[in-house]
Amino acid sequence: MPQADVARIFYSSPLSRPRNAIFAITVLATLLVASLYSLFRNYFSALSPADVQVFFSSQIAVLLMTLLPLAILWFLDRREPESRWLYLIAVLWGAVIATAIALPINAFIFQAVGDFVALHPDIKAILGEGAGNMLALPIAGPIVEEIAKGLGVLLLFWLFRSEFDNVRDGFIYGALIGIGFNLLETPLYITNGFHSTGDMPLYFQIADRFALFGFAGHALYTGLFGMGLGLARQTTRRWLRYAAPIGGWLLGFSGHFLNNALGVLIALSVYLTTGKPLADIPETAAATPAVVEPFLSQWVQHSAMRLVGFFPFFLIVGVMLWQSGIWERNVIREQLADEQEPVITxxxxxxxxxxxxxxxxxxxxxxxxxxxxxxxxxxxxxxxxxxxxxxxxxxxxxxxxxxxxxxxxxxxxxxxxxxx
Structure with a gap:
């Protein structure tokens, strides 16, 4: 990267001071190494050779699928493209650091909730055998993961303020961190499924986690928080500078909570309707259980369900991105009006x-x-x-x-x- 570009990225940043930059690089490198060690110790060390093969096979598929949401973000960023280094930092934070932070904490929450359910059999009588997981999912994911990912967006907002101009920038940075998180979490879920059942749920997991081109999950949740920070950067209203980030995080949390609480809501509705837990409801035998539904069919189904279920969130993102586009064009038109050649002809x-x-x-x-x-x-x-x-x-x-x-x-x- 040219020296001038580096100077512009760090302009007005705390990292413009060499001492601060050295400290930040040291902390980031330490976090990265500690995160990789934590992931290996808490997860990868327990995998069998077959599990490892499944993980890397699914990781390749997920990497290829990730190119599509990245291309969409690159198009959104076309008027004032951010540094590719910031793209890489955002994705790495989501994939390695946020995942490493969330994994052991989530495991602790799942264990604690499971122990609680074991002491209260009446909960299992209502929700069924999977009561522990059903209750832990809406607690662990929305709180732990959105905080872990949100810290990365906050750091970008603080350390690279000259590159964080508006709502669109905020959505892009937040979505990049969400994409990074999805980049590692998806192979983990595929590997866990294979480890538990012997089947590799590749189509299901990828179709679900890349529904609506990868913007119906973590990219959406963290992108909403990024939009709140971007609005705080863009607005001239003092109260909105404080309210927008809080509102953005709560929106991302709400979307994540809604997604993870669906199992509990379905189990409760079944119990209230039939008086039986979900596990006791007889299932209709599948005609050909060995047949795997085509990937495209599963992707369309998951995308349609997410579009309906998350429509208010997509509407908010769509309107704010549309308005940010209008704002960008107005700013460019107004601020270049008094410039002369050779700045602009x-x-x-x-x-x-x-x-x-x-x-x-x-x-x-x-x-x-x-x-x-x-x-x-x-x-x-x-x-x-x-x-x-x-x-x-x-x-x-x-x-x-x-x-x-x-x-x-x-x-x-x-x-x-x-x-x-």
Whole structure:
């Protein structure tokens, strides 16, 4: 990464001080090593060779499926793309650190709830043999996992504030951490299923966890918290700066709780309707139990169920992303209006005014890479100017504004007034 890009990422960050940066890198590296050790000690060391083979086979499948939600986030991020290093950090936090934090705590909660149910047989009489797991799921997942993942979003918000501009940035960072968590959790569930039953629930787990292109689970839950932080960064209302992150986390928690509490709700409804626990209800014999339902069919079913069940959450995300797109285009149009060549040419500004929801402007006469770099620099300049004006600071004396203007001068080749 060029030195100028590194300086911009760390601008106004606590990491801009070498001592803080060394401390943060040391802590992050320690967390990463400790997390890998914890995962190996608490999980992988107990696996058989067959379990390990299943884990790595399913991990490859999950990696391939993860490319799709990553591509969608990359498209959402097209106007002001974040650093690829931040993408990697976010995914690693979700996949390794958040998973390692959640795994032993969740195991403790499941054990404690199981012991509680064993002392209260009336609970098992209502919910059936799986009462312990049913009750532990809504406690462990929503609380422990959303805190573990949310810590990563908070760190990005605090340490890389110059890269955390608005609602869309917040959703992207939160969703990346959720995608990372899903990246490791899915193979764990597949391996656990194989270890318990001898069958490999590959299609079911991937269809469920990648329903709606991977945005119906952890990416949604943590993305909602990220949106709250992004709104706090974007708004000029003081009360909303404090309320938005809390509201975002509670929304993510609620979605996760709803998903994990479905088993309890179904068991209770069955008991109230029939007077019997779910396990005592006779099942209809399957005609061909050995036949595996095609993956696409399972994916469509899971996606349809999640779309209906989580519709209010998807509506919130959709409206906020749509509004953030309008906000981004307005900021770019307003803040570049007083800029001259070589920052932006009249023809380029006309393209700015004509930018639309699903269309990204191009710089005429440039190759794709140069065009993308110029557009990014112009957009970054616009967002920086907006931020300074909101805080009543002088735009023309800001080092980051000068840096983006100089970058545009360099991209066009010294003092050439032409587009490239």
């Amino acid at each position: 009249p023809d380029e500004y006309e393209a700015v005014k004509g930018d639309r929801l699903f269309r990204t402007r191009r710089i005429a006469g440039c190759d794709r890479r140069t065009s993308t770099t110029i557009v990014k620099a112009q957009d970054e300049l616009a967002f920086r100017k907006w931020r300074l004006k909101q805080h009543g600071q002088d735009v023309d004396t800001d080092p980051l504004v000068a840096s983006w203007r100089n970058e545009l001068l360099r991209l066009r080749g010294a003092k050439m007034p032409a587009p490239c």
